[in-house]
Amino acid sequence: MDSKFQETDYKGRVVTCTKSQWNTHIASGHPIMAGNVGAVKDTIKNPDIVYQSSQNSEREVYFKSSSFSTYGKTLMTKVIVEYTDDQKGNDIIGKVVTAFPTKEVKGGISNAIYSK
Secondary structure (H helix, E strand, O other): OOEEEEEEOOOOOEEEEEHHHHHHHHHHHOHHHHHOHHHHHHHHHOOOEEEEEOOOOOEEEEEEOOOOOOOOOOOEEEEEEEEEEOOOOOOEEEEEEEEEEEOOOOOOEEEEEEEO
C-alpha cells in the first residue's frame, strides 16, 4: 500500500490514507483539501468530537476546528475513517475514506463516541 500519510488516532489506533485515495477522491473531489494534510492528521489525532457513522458501523466521523487548516476557523475539518481488523486479527487499523471542510457537525452521524 502506497501511503500518503499515517497517523495515530485518539485511541492509539493506526490510521492511514493512501496516495490513491488522497489524489483520486479527497483532493480531486475537494480541491481545497490539497494543502490540508496537516489538518486531516490533526483531526484524527486530536479531534474535537467523534461520532459513530449512521451509514456504516465500521466508520467513525471526526470533526475538528484545526489551526493547521488553510480555510481558517470558520470551517471544521470532517474526516471519515473506516476501521477493520488487520490481516492477523490482532489490531484494529483505520483507513481514511474521505475528508473535507464543513460549517457544522452534521451528515451521516449518530451517537457521539468521543468529545474533547
